[in-house]
Amino acid sequence: MYNMFAYDIMETMRVTNQWLGASAQALGSYPVHGLAPNPMFRMLSAWGDVTERSFDRMVARPDWGIDTVVGEDGRDHVVEVEIVQKRDFGDLIRFRVQGRPESQRKVLMVAPMSGHYATLMRSTVASLLPDCEVYVTDWHNARDIPVSAGKFDVEDYTRYVVDFLRKMGPDTNLVAVCQPVPLALAAVAWLAEHEPKAQPASMTLIGGPVDPDANATEVTDFGRRVTMGQLEHLVIQRVGFKHAGAGRSVYPGLLQLSSFISMNLDTHTTAFRDQIMKVAKGEAGDHDRHNKFYDEYLAVMDMPAEFYLSTVERVFKNREIARNVFEIEGQRVDISKIKEVATMIVEGENDDISAPGQCLAAMDLLTNLPAAKTKTHLEPGAGHYGIFAGRSWRNNIRPLVLDFIDDNAGRPANRRPANGTGQAADTSTLEESGPTPV
Structure with a gap:
């Protein structure tokens, strides 16, 4: 109480x-x-x-704000956000572009569950819409989820990604950004072993902590210094009486926000002054x-306590993904089972959240994936936010990702332009470092 x-x-x-x-x-x-x-x-x-x-x-859920996109015909096409699969802790949503032929590129963006809403990926979605059919994992605010819905931890997150991939079909191209990268990798590995026909065609892993020890940062150092008991005592609270999730254990969004701001207090103070x-x-x-x-x-959401604590313990402290010993309901998920899913790794040279090497560690686990199906890219001078939504993403990384998708779909000669022609107006105003979605 x-x-x-x-x-x-x-x-x-x-x-x-x-x-x-x-x-x-x-x-x-x-x-x-x-x-x-x-x-x-x-x-x-x-x-x-x-x-x-x-x-x-601080308590307002931002709108996606993507109303139209310019098509290849030069016309504005209305964009509708529709729920494809509804779940307790998050939905699979689609940005359906009205009045244009369906794109051959089908992309599932796995958004972080890390204190900010999936709308943090707004500019990334807007940049892909002219050339792709875009789906996003839209995670819910834990304070709005009744206790009767049960728990939600890293295993549940992985199962959600598996279900969404199964729903979308084998022609899906998965793009995971930051925090969900190791769990998206585990989801694809589970499908590779148990439902190979439901595997995605490709996956692009962007700046995620597959092996947090590969290159230590302030985030990984914090995970080492604090015990799980201390962490639970310091940050976990129960949702208050006015919300539907009253009594649910969460890492409150307001508490997360205070942590975000304290990391760059002088910068924020100057900005507000x-x-x-x-x-x-x-x-x-x-x-x-x-x-x-x-x-x-400032628009933050509460994170389920089980998810936050299990992420710190199993991904950062125990390095279960990095050591390839991650389990779902006691059954090991063997990442080496991935033999057909083309994989691209993207890192930023100046990423101080998931430093270079942390995401690249995935390649050491993909021992049975042919080299011809792999690609790596280190973006010079790019910080964490820049590799998925800043200038580096728009000008350099996005075209590489689209080319990678086409090359591994067997249709390089039929690519749509990947130069941003007809691209929706950039809605990003966040600096290259941006908010920290981990």
Whole structure:
């Protein structure tokens, strides 16, 4: 019960700050203050505007914001998001482009379950839509999932990916980004051994911790320093009374956000100070660079406690994927069983979350996959976010991924343009380092 009160105290603090911001914004905006002009009132209103918006966004689920895409015919085609398979902890969704022939490239993007919504992949999805049929794993906020739905850990996550791949069929091209890379690898290995006809045609693994010890980072060092008991005591709480998932053990999104911000506190402090000055001067916009970035960055979701703790213990501490001893319900998943699924590894030279070598470690496990079906790429100068949604992704990596998909589908001569022609407008305003989706 104590942990439920702790959860509600955090929410009370958020609501209080949102109210203070709204009150300050209203107080500083009274017309009567014009009788005695004083910059204090403008600053008060600006501070309230930025504060109210920031704390309000922390509990708002962002929209995908992908309404149309330009087709090869030069016309705008309406994009509809539809649920293909609905599950308790996450859905398989499809971005269906109306009025155009169905693309031969079918891509499943496995999004991280790591504190931010799958909309963190918005610009990645938008960049692929002109050339692909895009499906995404859309994970739910744990605070909205009733306790009756049961647990959700790394094994359940892997089974969800297996089910989604089975649903989509063998012509699927899997693209996993960051945190889910090792579990997506395990899902494909399970299919390779048990349902080979349901294997995807290819998989692209981008900046994920297959072997966290291959190149240590601050993230991996933290996992080594803290015991599981300490971690559970420090970060796990029970969802408060006002949500459908009341009583569920979670790693709260607000607590995760405080950790994200503390990693770059000076940068965030400067960004908010500058934004307050811009609002006071009338130079800010509702959808300016700051608001686009922080509307996404501040929108956090609770993570199931079992998933977070089992990820730290089994992927980072015990290195079960790296040692090829990962099990599902007591049955070993042998990654060496992958013999036909073409695999591409993408890493960023300056990635400080999943450093170079951590994802490349997958190649050491794919002992029975012919070299002709493998490809690796290290993007020079790219940070973590840049390899899947920044300039490096758009200009360099995306074309390589599309070519890799075509080469291993047996139709290199029939490729659609991979140069971004007709590409939807870039919706990304996050810097190359971006939020940390792990």
